Amino acid sequence: MTQTKLSQSKLHRQSAGFTLIELVIVIAIIGILAALALPKFIDLSGASKVSATKAALGSLRSVLATRYAASGTGGATASYPASLDTADFAGSQTPKNALTGNTAVIPLGVTVSGTTTHATGGFWYISDNTNSNAGKSGAYTDVTTTDTSNY
Numbered sequence: 426m427t428q429t430k431l432s433q434s435k436l437h438r439q440s441a442g443f444t445l446i447e448l449v450i451v452i453a454i455i456g457i458l459a460a461l462a463l464p465k466f467i468d469l470s471g472a473s474k475v476s477a478t479k480a481a482l483g484s485l486r487s488v489l490a491t492r493y494a495a496s497g498t499g500g501a502t503a504s505y506p507a508s509l510d511t512a513d514f515a516g517s518q519t520p521k522n523a524l525t526g527n528t529a530v531i532p533l534g535v536t537v538s539g540t541t542t543h544a545t546g547g548f549w550y551i552s553d554n555t556n557s558n559a560g561k562s563g564a565y566t567d568v569t570t571t572d573t574s575n576y
Contacts, residue, residue: 474523478564481520485530485548486562488513493560504554508532522547524567541565 488509497503509530511517519528529545532552543549543565550562 477521477523481522482548482562482564484514484520485509485550489550489560489562505550505552505560506532507552509550520548522564525565527565542567 489505492506492509492513493503496506506513509519509532511519514520519530521528525543525547527543527545527547529543529547531543531546531549533549534551534553534556541549541563546565548562548564551558551560553559
């Protein structure tokens, strides 16, 4: 009877927890998984800002198309507006460029290409109706993001 208690006692002590090597292996595996996953999560923030900016640019393009079509009614020659007001947008809210945090829409007379920045502008469009790129639009960038002129 004493020997049975002793055997049960040894078994109980041996299965009481994890060994140090088991814990080290688990921590190493978690570290490797975190090192692989972390860069993907960090990149999601930038990707979400680009997506939000693209969505806001779609709103700008919709307003430009509407204003262009409205200017051509009644036999007049259709033209792009010289400027856009807050009232032109749904809910009287100018879309926000998530990359720069700006909402201003800047009318330009020339084509923009490459990565461009602006102190207060969120978006741009070509308002010069004599320019072959009239109506083309894009988003200003925060310099860390690649070319947004083709969004």
